[in-house]
Amino acid sequence: MIRFASLILLLLAGPIAAQELTLPAGARQLSDRASPLDSYDLPTGPYADGIVPARKTEGRVERITWRLQSGSSTTLQLLAPLRDQIVAQGYDVLFECEARACGGFDFRFGTEVVPTPDMYVAIQDYRFLSATRGNEVLSLLVSRNPPNGYVQMIRVTPVDAEVPPPLVIEEPVKQTVSLLAELERDGHVILDDLHFRTGEMTLGDGPFPSLGLIARFLKDNPDKRLALVGNTDDTGTLDANISVSTGRAQAVRARLIEEHGVAADRLEARGIGYLAPFTSNATPEGRDLNRRVEAVLLVN
Structure with a gap:
């Protein structure tokens, strides 16, 4: 679990954390979509009154997904080390929920998800987190389809900010x-x-x-x-x-x-x-x- 979390750390690391980290053999990147200027509605609460409350953001938008061997791990076990890593990088968690508390089907289809097969979301078995760091925003979506787990990260960086570093490993x-x-x-x-x-x-x-x-x-x-x-x-x-x-x-x-x-x-x-x-x-x-x-x- 710690080795997989290091992949997210590598993606999020700024100049302070420039060390090279090894990509875990059990995690496989499925997609990487980056737009130099785009918008993203960052969920800020659970589905209620017919909508998913969201904060509209604009900037450089990255949409990245991975698949990993999850075994018997729960979605919380997959998300927790990732949450620890982004908090260590200076992000403040704005909102976090699990499937039912998020709003189940309505939240899943009321927020942005990378299309299958690059991302899989089980309606009753997923967790979501949104976070901010200054003018940057980030969301994590984690789900399972045993024996596999799926992770989606969407990150928005202001256009005038330094472009985040790419993965060290090609x-x-x-x-x-x-x-x-x-x-x-x-x-x-x-x-x-x-x-x-x-x-x-x-x-x-x-x-x-x-x-x-x-x-x-x-x-x-x-x-x-x-x-x-x-x-x-x-x-x-x-x-x-x-x-x-x-x-x-x-x-x-x-x-x-x-x-x-x-x-x-x-x-x-x-x-x-x-x-x-x-x-x-x-x-x-x-x-x-x-x-x-x-x-x-x-x-x-």
């Missing part, structure tokens, strides 16, 4: 540590940076860093092969979903062969439709997470 290094370590540890990994148009089997233009990592892994491990497995949500018939999921897996296989030089006999492509859901299909967020392609490790 993105390719971070992805190499997390995605390939996860593949070797668990025998499979979700390629969650891939993009398909809704209902289509054509893979987007990319670039998709995960495919470069997969190609390098196969080059460095000539005794291993991969099965690319397409998955869908439960909308429609099983036959139709198997067809779509197979087509998407085949599109990923073709991209690895044609653009990354992977030998065709090192890759299989299969689709299993909605037969192996990652989570429940009862919510839009769950259905988004279930539409995925996984790489499964095969040892000759």
